[in-house]
Each structure stands twice: as C-alpha cells, then as structure tokens.
C-alpha cells in the first residue's frame with residue numbers, strides 16, 4: 001500500500017471541456033444531426049462498456065446503450081451543466097440498467113452459464129500480450145469468468161459502485177451523482193462490495 | 205492526532221485506497237500501515253481485488269465494435285423522426301399549458317382577444333441558409349403583419365362572443381417573400397369552419413418577413429389566439445428541430 005494508490009481520475013482542463021461540451025449540447029438541442037452523431041460517438045464506448053458490466057451480456061448492453069442515447073436526446077433540454085455530460089449520461093445508464101436488470105436477472109438465473117457461454121456473451125478476455133501458451137490463456141479466462149460471477153452476485157448498487165470506481169475511475173462525488181445517493185453511502189457500498197469480492201474470490 | 209487502531213484503519217481502508225480519506229487522517233493511516241503487517245496485508249488484498257477486476261474486464265470484439273458503429277445512425281435517425289412527428293403534438297401541449305396559465309389568471313381576463321406569436325426559425329424552409337438554425341432572440345426578428353386587419357376577422361370575433369370561449373392554434377411558415385405557406389390548424393376550441401376562414405384570411409395577409417443579420421429568412425410561426433388580455437411576460441423555450449430560444453410575445457396583439 002503506497003501513496004501512489006491515491007489515484008484520482010485525471011481531468012482535462014474543465015473550463016475548455018465545459019465550453020466545447022456546452023456548444024455540442026446546444027447544437028444537439030436544435031436537432032443538428034451531425035452534432036447528435038458526434039455526441040453518440042464520443043460516449044458510446046463508455047456507455048456500452050458500463051452497460052455490459054452491469055448487465056453482463058452483449059446484446060442486452062447494446063440494446064440498453066441505444067435506449068440510453070434516445071433518453072439522452074429526449075431529455076437533453078433538462079441537462080443544466082451541473083454535472084459533466086459524461087456523469088449525467090452515466091446516471092442515465094445506471095437508471096436504465098437498474099430498471100432492466102430486475103427481470104434480466106431472473107431470466108439469467110434460470111440458465112446454467114458455462115465458461116464458453118460467458119465468453120460468448122461478454123466478448124474476449126483482455127490479452128496482456130505476454131503469452132500464447134494455451135494453458136495460461138484458459139486459466140486467465142477461468143479467472144475472468146470467476147470474477148464476473150462474483151461481480152454478478154453483488155447487489156446492483158454495490159456492483160455499480162465498484163465498476164464505476166475500479167474500471168471507470170470515477171471519484172466518489174461522481175459516483176454519488178450517478179447513483180443518486182450521498183457520498184457517505186458510496187463509501188460504505190464500496191467497502192462492502194470489496195469485502196464480499198475478497199471473500200468470494202478468496203483473495204488473501 | 206491520536207494513532208489509529210487496526211479497527212480504525214480497517215474501517216477506512218477502502219476509502220483510503222481510493223484517495224478519498226480526509227487529509228488529516230491520511231498521515232495516521234500511512235503511519236499505521238507502515239508498522240502493522242496485518243493491516244498492510246488487508247490493504248494489499250483490496251489492491252488485488254481491483255487488479256483482478258480490471259484484468260477481467262472484457263475487451264470488445266470486432267463484432268461488438270461493428271454493432272457499436274451502427275449505434276449512432278440508429279439513434280440519430282430515430283430521434284430525428286420523433287422530432288418531426290412530435291411537432292404538432294408539442295404545439296398542442298404548449299397550447300394546453302398556456303390555457304392552464306390563462307385559466308389560473310381568469311380574474312384578470314377580459315373579453316378582448318390576445319394574439320400570441322410563436323416564431324420558430326426553420327432551417328428546412330429557408331434554402332440557402334446554414335443548416336444550423338439561428339435563435340430568435342427578439343421580437344424584431346419576427347415577421348410583422350402588414351395588413352393587420354386580416355388577423356381579426358369578424359367571424360372569429362362573433363364566434364368568441366357567442367361561445368364565450370375562444371382558443372385557437374394555427375401553424376404556418378412565413379416565407380422570405382412574406383407569404384404564408386403550409387398553414388395548418390393545430391387546435392381549435394370552436395367550429396372548424398371559423399378556423400378555416402382564419403387560414404384563408406391569413407393566406408391573404410402580407411407580412412414583412414422575419415430578418416436575421418439583415419436578410420429575410422423563413423420562419424415557422426404558431427399563432428395562439430385566446431380570449432384574454434393577459435400577456436405572457438417571460439420568454440419560453442420549446443424543443444423543435446431547427447428551432448431554439450422561442451419567444452412568446454403578445455406585442456402583435458390586435
């Protein structure tokens with residue numbers, strides 16, 4: 001444990017980001033299709049990735065991403081710039097995913113998920129580029145499937161908090177806004193999520 | 205500050221790892237972790253969980269990237285279609301909203317008629333101008349009526365006095381030549397015959413076209429007629445493709 005762990009997301013110059021963002025939003029509000037396309041393209045990867053983490057399946061995540069952007073444009077008039085556009089979109093992703101995962105989870109539980117199924121659903125496991133050794137590859141895939149299973153068993157809000165923190169690198173304040181809860185709640189949810197993951201994954 | 209116990213540290217480890225511990229506690233945390241191997245191991249375990257999560261995050265496959273590439277096309281075309289479809293409905297809702305406002309202010313209404321103009325700069329009907337529409341910022345940009353008598357046909361006034369109620373929303377485009385095109389009845393609280401008469405009369409009306417940067421531009425206009433003299437004071441915005449910052453103004457009241 002070192003000071004180096006106190007990593008906060010590196011932010012760009014907020015003033016200029018804000019200005020460019022405000023201009024893009026203003027153009028989208030007028031129905032400028034090129035601006036709308038630019039907005040989708042700027043955020044689609046992060047939306048899809050988060051949806052995939054929260055729902056655990058490619059087609060579901062893709063479908064959710066589409067819903068999220070439709071909602072973004074339908075409610076863009078309500079965006080006041082009190083959060084960055086990115087955080088505002090995160091919030092929409094989470095709300096949509098929360099609504100959807102109730103029935104999605106029930107459906108998924110009825111199915112037995114094999115490793116191959118898992119990989120077909122979520123895509124490929126990252127390749128650190130070290131080795132082509134098939135055994136290592138298989139092992140890594142198994143570990144990844146384990147991690148995903150453990151993540152999947154967390155309550156939705158804990159899973160969301162840990163994904164936003166560890167994978168998307170959001171600050172507590174941004175996570176709090178995205179989840180619509182207080183910063184203190186984020187803190188305790190993260191602590192609990194980590195504890196449970198530790199136990200499930202038997203990380204000593 | 206007092207030294208932290210193992211329990212103090214354990215309760216703060218997760219936030220400390222995220223750099224979200226208050227500054228005054230950070231030093232005590234570091235001091236304890238440097239001297240307590242049990243807590244340091246706990247911290248290491250949290251670190252490992254994070255590493256595992258990031259290492260297991262799926263990377264997108266080529267198929268997924270292809271699907272994603274179509275996302276913006278699907279979204280943007282659907283949103284554009286919705287906006288086009290929603291236009292009359294939105295005007296209808298706007299009208300209902302104002303109706304409520306007026307109803308709330310009924311104590312101050314009179315039998316006089318009030319004309320409300322909603323002008324929307326429409327890119328589609330102003331060929332040769334930038335696709336990005338310009339905001340209507342003040343009343344000078346609105347088309348001005350050259351023959352204002354046409355706005356209050358006798359039939360309309362008598363309809364108002366007979367029914368005691370009058371609400372009408374008409375939509376149309378005032379072209380750069382100052383003529384009315386695409387006139388459409390959005391909503392009327394009375395006989396459609398009267399409304400049609402209104403459209404005929406409006407079609408004969410000549411306008412001084414709206415102008416932007418000194419050039420005449422085509423604008424989409426909605427006329428809201430209501431049996432009231434109450435003037436909406438604040439400008440209001442509604443969403444519309446090719447429109448932005450719409451002013452409701454009663455300045456052209458007859």
Ligand SMILES: [Zn+2]
Pocket residue numbers: 209210213236240241242243244
């Ligand atoms: Zn200790």
